[in-house]
Amino acid sequence: MPDSHLDVFVVGAGVIGLSTAIRALEAGFDVTIFAEWFPGDEKNIAAASCWAGADHVSGIAASDDLMYTLEKETFDELMKLLKKDPLIPVMVRPHMRYTQAVRPDDKLKNEHLSRFYSDFRLLNASELPETVVCGAMFSTLCIDVPRYLPYLMNRFVASGGRAFRTKLPSISALFSEKDRPPLTAFPATTSTTPPTFSPVPVINCTGLGALSLGDVLDTAMYPTRGEILIIRAPWANRDCTFHWEDGHTSYMIPRQSGDVVLGGTFQPDDWHSHSRPETVQLIKQRCIQAFPELLPSGTNDLEVIEECVGFRPTRKGGVRLEIGSLAGVKIIPVVHNYGHGGAGYQSSWGSANLAVELLKSVVQASNVPTTM
Ligand SMILES: Cc1cc2nc3c(=O)[nH]c(=O)nc-3n(C[C@H](O)[C@H](O)[C@H](O)COP(=O)(O)OP(=O)(O)OC[C@H]3O[C@@H](n4cnc5c(N)ncnc54)[C@H](O)[C@@H]3O)c2cc1C
Numbered sequence: 001m002p003d004s005h006l007d008v009f010v011v012g013a014g015v016i017g018l019s020t021a022i023r024a025l026e027a028g029f030d031v032t033i034f035a036e037w038f039p040g041d042e043k044n045i046a047a048a049s050c051w052a053g054a055d056h057v058s059g060i061a062a063s064d065d066l067m068y069t070l071e072k073e074t075f076d077e078l079m080k081l082l083k084k085d086p087l088i089p090v091m092v093r094p095h096m097r098y099t100q101a102v103r104p105d106d107k108l109k110n111e112h113l114s115r116f117y118s119d120f121r122l123l124n125a126s127e128l129p130e131t132v133v134c135g136a137m138f139s140t141l142c143i144d145v146p147r148y149l150p151y152l153m154n155r156f157v158a159s160g161g162r163a164f165r166t167k168l169p170s171i172s173a174l175f176s177e178k179d180r181p182p183l184t185a186f187p188a189t190t191s192t193t194p195p196t197f198s199p200v201p202v203i204n205c206t207g208l209g210a211l212s213l214g215d216v217l218d219t220a221m222y223p224t225r226g227e228i229l230i231i232r233a234p235w236a237n238r239d240c241t242f243h244w245e246d247g248h249t250s251y252m253i254p255r256q257s258g259d260v261v262l263g264g265t266f267q268p269d270d271w272h273s274h275s276r277p278e279t280v281q282l283i284k285q286r287c288i289q290a291f292p293e294l295l296p297s298g299t300n301d302l303e304v305i306e307e308c309v310g311f312r313p314t315r316k317g318g319v320r321l322e323i324g325s326l327a328g329v330k331i332i333p334v335v336h337n338y339g340h341g342g343a344g345y346q347s348s349w350g351s352a353n354l355a356v357e358l359l360k361s362v363v364q365a366s367n368v369p370t371t372m
Pocket residue numbers: 011012013014015016017034035036037038046047048049050051052053054055056057166167168169170205206207208209210213225226227228264309310311312313337338339340341342343344345346347
């Protein structure tokens with residue numbers, strides 16, 4: 001399955017679109033990606049993937065069966081890739097979770113984490129920093145985002161995928177000569193000939209774009225604003241989260257490059273796309289207190305190289321991973337794969353697996369025309 005090559009369009013080239021497109025190629029489909037933003041472009045507020053940390057720390061939301069499966073499959077897949085090629089931009093690191101005040105859901109959280117990460121353990125009192133009342137540690141994965149996205153793009157292209165840059169007013173515009181915006185072939189793809197635009201299945205991986213695409217208009221989508229700092233600290237070798245007594249969370253995520261991501265904020269429905277000076281100061285002060293090893297020796301300030309803001313593509317009711325239809329269009333089968341909020345990296349391969357399973361069932365059910 002499929003027995004002859006079948007065109008499939010993927011809309012979106014963030015971590016979800018790329019992982020899904022790779023999986024669809026591996027399943028034997030001829031895949032073309034259409035997107036406004038691609039890895040290698042300047043960072044863009046409309047593409048969450050370029051702003052992420054990113055680490056794999058399963059949240060309590062993953063205690064529901066779907067998210068648990070998506071995150072588990074992703075963890076296992078990244079470990080498998082790392083075993084095959086230790087040079088891929090993913091690192092195994094110890095994760096420390098510090099809490100300043102015991103909160104009602106702590107017990108549940110620890111139970112969830114211990115189910116998920118095989119070496120999870122609670123820290124002894126002697127291992128806790130001053131002011132911390134409880135802590136836990138386990139091994140997890142840190143993904144070096146500026147290297148990982150081009151790695152995915154290169155993998156897609158090397159496997160024969162095609163890609164075109166375009167900003168779509170709607171998904172169905174792809175199939176209308178009158179409404180289709182101009183397309184520019186992604187430079188590195190081997191084939192720059194656009195596919196035939198007869199109705200073929202589409203996988204919608206547009207993240208927050210699903211809010212404004214004319215035939216999706218998913219009003220359950222909203223941004224969760226994340227403000228972060230990127231600093232130089234090549235000596236940092238652990239991934240940490242620090243939950244403050246006042247409810248604020250600080251985190252540090254080391255990258256292979258020696259940069260470290262410091263966070264941060266989780267601000268629902270806040271569309272402010274630039275950093276706020278007071279938030280920058282807050283992140284700095286808190287991270288210096290929580291993770292003092294980040295200060296370069298003999299100094300009392302961090303070496304900040306970038307202040308960033310990204311919008312996590314969040315969805316009321318959780319990720320949309322299902323067969324759907326486009327408003328007003330019956331002939332185009334569509335699989336939706338968007339709304340991953342703050343967990344798109346850690347659920348990417350699991351989401352891709354499920355989206356391709358759904359794609360196969362769409363193809364079987366709809367008798368879509370083949371290209372060969
Ligand atoms: C500060 C921050 C920290 C984060 N940390 C983590 C972390 O530690 N771990 C983790 O797992 N996740 C993390 N995330 C979340 C993660 O980044 C997202 O869940 C993930 O990037 C979503 O990927 P996506 O491919 O669905 O969407 P996006 O990356 O937003 O990609 C959307 C794609 O669709 C295209 N598109 C949209 N609309 C259109 C249109 N109309 N026409 C053409 N193309 C269109 C865009 O151009 C883009 O290519 C973090 C996010 C932020 C902001």
